[in-house]
Amino acid sequence: MTESSQALPVTPRPRRSRWKLRPSTREALWGYVFIGPWLIGLILFTAGPIIASLVMSLTDFDLLHADQTRFIGLDNYIRLTTDPLVATALISTFKFALIIIPVTMLASLGFALLLNHPKLPAKGPLRTLVYMPIMIPLVASTLVWTGFLNTETGWLNKIIQSFGISGPDWINSDLWIYPALTLMGLWGIGNFMIINIAGLQSVPTELYEAARIDGAGWWTSLRRITIPLMSPVLLYDLVITLIATFQYFTQAYTLTNGKGDPNNATLFINLELFREAFVFSRMGYGAAIAWLLFAIVLLLTLALFLFARKRVYYAGGNL
Amino acid sequence: MTKAARTSPRSFTDRSPVARSYRRFLAKASLTMFAVIIISAYLMPLVYMVTTSFQQPSQISTPGAPPYPATPKTGTYEGQEYPIYTVPIDGVSRQLMLVEAGRESSVFVDPADPTATKIEWQGRWRTLEQSWQFSPLIDNYTTVWNQLNFPRLLRNTAGIAILSTIGAVLSSIVVAYGFARFRFPGRNVFFFILLGTIILPNQVTLLPQYVIFTWLGWNGTWLPLIIPHFFANAFNVFLLRQYFMTIPREMDEAAMIDGAGPFRILRSVIIPQSIPAITAVTLFHFFFAWNDFFVPLLYLANKPDLQPLSIGIQQYNALYASQPTLIQASAVLAMAVPVFIFFLAQRAFMRGVVVTGLDK
Numbered sequence: 001m002t003e004s005s006q007a008l009p010v011t012p013r014p015r016r017s018r019w020k021l022r023p024s025t026r027e028a029l030w031g032y033v034f035i036g037p038w039l040i041g042l043i044l045f046t047a048g049p050i051i052a053s054l055v056m057s058l059t060d061f062d063l064l065h066a067d068q069t070r071f072i073g074l075d076n077y078i079r080l081t082t083d084p085l086v087a088t089a090l091i092s093t094f095k096f097a098l099i100i101i102p103v104t105m106l107a108s109l110g111f112a113l114l115l116n117h118p119k120l121p122a123k124g125p126l127r128t129l130v131y132m133p134i135m136i137p138l139v140a141s142t143l144v145w146t147g148f149l150n151t152e153t154g155w156l157n158k159i160i161q162s163f164g165i166s167g168p169d170w171i172n173s174d175l176w177i178y179p180a181l182t183l184m185g186l187w188g189i190g191n192f193m194i195i196n197i198a199g200l201q202s203v204p205t206e207l208y209e210a211a212r213i214d215g216a217g218w219w220t221s222l223r224r225i226t227i228p229l230m231s232p233v234l235l236y237d238l239v240i241t242l243i244a245t246f247q248y249f250t251q252a253y254t255l256t257n258g259k260g261d262p263n264n265a266t267l268f269i270n271l272e273l274f275r276e277a278f279v280f281s282r283m284g285y286g287a288a289i290a291w292l293l294f295a296i297v298l299l300l301t302l303a304l305f306l307f308a309r310k311r312v313y314y315a316g317g318n319l
Numbered sequence: 320m321t322k323a324a325r326t327s328p329r330s331f332t333d334r335s336p337v338a339r340s341y342r343r344f345l346a347k348a349s350l351t352m353f354a355v356i357i358i359s360a361y362l363m364p365l366v367y368m369v370t371t372s373f374q375q376p377s378q379i380s381t382p383g384a385p386p387y388p389a390t391p392k393t394g395t396y397e398g399q400e401y402p403i404y405t406v407p408i409d410g411v412s413r414q415l416m417l418v419e420a421g422r423e424s425s426v427f428v429d430p431a432d433p434t435a436t437k438i439e440w441q442g443r444w445r446t447l448e449q450s451w452q453f454s455p456l457i458d459n460y461t462t463v464w465n466q467l468n469f470p471r472l473l474r475n476t477a478g479i480a481i482l483s484t485i486g487a488v489l490s491s492i493v494v495a496y497g498f499a500r501f502r503f504p505g506r507n508v509f510f511f512i513l514l515g516t517i518i519l520p521n522q523v524t525l526l527p528q529y530v531i532f533t534w535l536g537w538n539g540t541w542l543p544l545i546i547p548h549f550f551a552n553a554f555n556v557f558l559l560r561q562y563f564m565t566i567p568r569e570m571d572e573a574a575m576i577d578g579a580g581p582f583r584i585l586r587s588v589i590i591p592q593s594i595p596a597i598t599a600v601t602l603f604h605f606f607f608a609w610n611d612f613f614v615p616l617l618y619l620a621n622k623p624d625l626q627p628l629s630i631g632i633q634q635y636n637a638l639y640a641s642q643p644t645l646i647q648a649s650a651v652l653a654m655a656v657p658v659f660i661f662f663l664a665q666r667a668f669m670r671g672v673v674v675t676g677l678d679k
Contacts, residue, residue, distance in 0.1 A: 024502070027501050027502055027503070028501065028502065028503035028504060029503075030497075030501050030581045031497050031500075031501030031502065031503035031506065032497075032503055033497070034493050034494060034496050034497025034498075034501065034581070035494050035497035035498060035509065036497075037490045037493060037494055037549065037550050037551050038490070038494040038513065038550060038551040038556065039509070040550060041490075041547065041549075041550020041551060042512070042516070042550075044550070045524065045528060045547050045550060046516055046519070046524055048527070049523075049524035049525075049526075049527035049528050049531070050519075050523060050524060052527035052530075053523055053524060053526055053527050056526060056527060056530075063529075063530060063533060111357075114353075114354055114357065115354070117350060119346060119347050119350050120347075120350055120351060120354060121347065121351060122351075126354055126358060128662075128665050129358055129362065130358060130361065131665075132362075132658060132661065132662075133362075133365075135606060135610075135654070135657045135658050135660075135661040136610075136650075136653075136654040136657070136658065137609070137610040137612075137628065137629050137632070137653050137654060137657065138610060138612060138629070139612055139629045139632050139633045139636075139653065140632060140649075140650040140651075140653040140654045141364075141650075141654075143632070143636055143646050143647070143649070143650045144364045144365070144367070144368040144647065144650050145364055146646075147364075147367060147368065147371060147643045147646065147647055148363070148364040148367045148368075150643070152380070153379045153380060153643060154367075155363065155364075155367045155386065158386075186361070187364075243518065243520065246520070247520055247521075247522070249612075249613055250612040250613065253612075253616070253633070254612075254633050254636065257633075257636075257637040270522065273522055277525075277526055277529075278529075278617065283526050283530070286526055287526050287527075289522075290520075290522040290523050290525065290526065291523065293520060293522055294519075294520055294522070294523050297520060301518070
């Protein structure tokens with residue numbers, strides 16, 4: 001660690017000739033030493049497995065019968081296109097994404113606007129309260145919401161009933177399960193709220209003053225100033241939410257113990273992948289599903305960036 | 320006069336300073352009310368969880384039961400217990416024991432004065448409202464604590480979370496230091512790859528990793544949950560690297576002139592200067608490891624002795640789904656530690672979230 005400094009006085013010649021390395025080479029070597037753990041991890045846990053997973057998706061690999069593995073070419077991918085369960089899982093995932101993404105985006109922006117309002121007192125404690133549910137283990141929060149949304153004994157339906165309407169069967173109806181899971185998802189918006197607040201605070205206040213002098217109301221300022229100037233942050237929110245939605249797992253698994261009830265409505269693509277690979281032990285096919293999932297997320301993310309190119313405003317110049 | 324003129328031009332439209340401050344107060348109060356109502360609604364399931372966890376199982380399915388933990392009020396008459404109902408008699412509501420239930424008329428006794436004459440009431444007793452008294456029940460917690468073997472789950476979760484946090488933080492500091500302070504060929508390419516791995520869904524690498532860990536004999540142990548974190552995590556490296564870049568290089572150079580090597584500089588200059596960012600990364604990773612579900616499910620689903628809380632609670636739920644009181648008590652137990660730590664460390668934590676959100 002401190003060897004070089006302690007060795008210095010003893011060495012008769014200057015440092016450079018002792019190491020026989022130029023300072024820039026030495027610096028580069030140290031750099032590789034320090035990023036070494038990540039590089040090794042990249043090879044062992046990321047790059048290697050990526051290649052292995054590609055190869056695996058071309059075989060009928062099964063961990064229990066590894067010696068009987070055969071190379072089957074694109075059969076897994078061809079089977080993907082005709083597998084009704086994969087189609088169901090994809091449709092469920094898209095349906096759910098169409099509901100949860102807009103709702104959580106709006107809710108996190110709404111909370112950010114409210115809890116960043118200049119006239120609001122005690123912002124810190126209130127923000128902490130909204131953030132807190134993130135700390136609750138997903139399994140626990142899913143259990144809480146399942147109880148809260150229970151048709152007969154849950155509080156939400158009791159509240160709805162007090163208005164004289166009977167509440168829906170949130171958990172067991174393949175129509176209402178998505179709104180139910182979206183409500184649960186609202187407990188996960190804390191991170192986005194904080195990031196949005198940081199984005200709101202980066203908007204120069206002079207712009208709002210100028211707009212007010214020009215007679216702009218709250219809504220106009222929001223649409224013409226806040227949203228455009230926050231658009232990079234909103235794009236970040238959107239991309240992260242999209243990726244998370246396609247990897248949605250814990251809540252769906254906890255809700256039905258991995259069965260995908262009701263009527264396969266919660267058999268999201270990641271749960272289907274888990275079942276194929278780890279319940280039915282069809283690892284080759286599971287790897288193909290993983291690549292399908294990756295391709296969809298990648299395409300959607302690219303589409304988002306293309307869509308955003310003309311619509312996102314970067315104050316520091318376009319990238 | 321001059322004072323009024325100096326304030327904002329808006330003051331011209333207001334009639335008097337008193338009206339203005341009153342209006343300002345009103346705006347602030349209504350905004351605060353609105354925020355409090357929204358946040359109360361947002362956190363209502365938490366209230367449901369806590370109250371349910373203190374209830375008797377029978378209370379939940381009883382129509383007309385209050386939302387708070389309660390037991391039916393009873394009174395004693397001739398050595399026997401009878402439930403108490405609210406009975407409207409001559410326009411006055413009275414709390415009376417139901418002694419003899421009849422179809423169209425029932426007999427009641429005043430619990431305060433059981434020796435008084437019985438009261439016969441015309442009407443269906445089923446339409447009457449039962450009286451409840453507040454009585455929180457701790458039994459659900461003791462049941463869950465014992466059935467789950469909660470101390471063991473807690474020990475496992477803490478063990479996994481602490482070990483993997485140590486690995487993640489140490490390795491991420493070292494790697495971030497490499498990216499922040501050294502010039503080497505391919506540095507930008509490597510950094511780009513690092514950022515790319517943030518977007519890569521873990522499903523793609525999941526299956527081969529599972530196969531490798533199984534072949535190594537790590538399946539059914541904590542090792543797959545801990546060892547990979549000793550190889551730095553892209554998210555943490557990114558956050559720490561951004562922070563390290565803000566430390567002036569002059570400080571490194573001063574230490575270098577004093578004869579300090581790269582490790583010495585990391586230990587005596589970089590780390591002491593980056594305590595806020597390191598705290599944030601530590602907390603992030605600790606909470607992630609504490610709440611993680613997917614990876615423990617893969618490797619520990621059949622190992623009750625080694626399971627963390629998340630898996631234990633989920634499996635418990637699968638068995639006792641029909642008993643909301645027990646389930647909610649288990650949920651309270653599962654969230655107690657992380658929420659407690661969060662409130663202790665929330666300043667450092669919220670700052671960390673902001674650091675991550677910006678500079679992207």
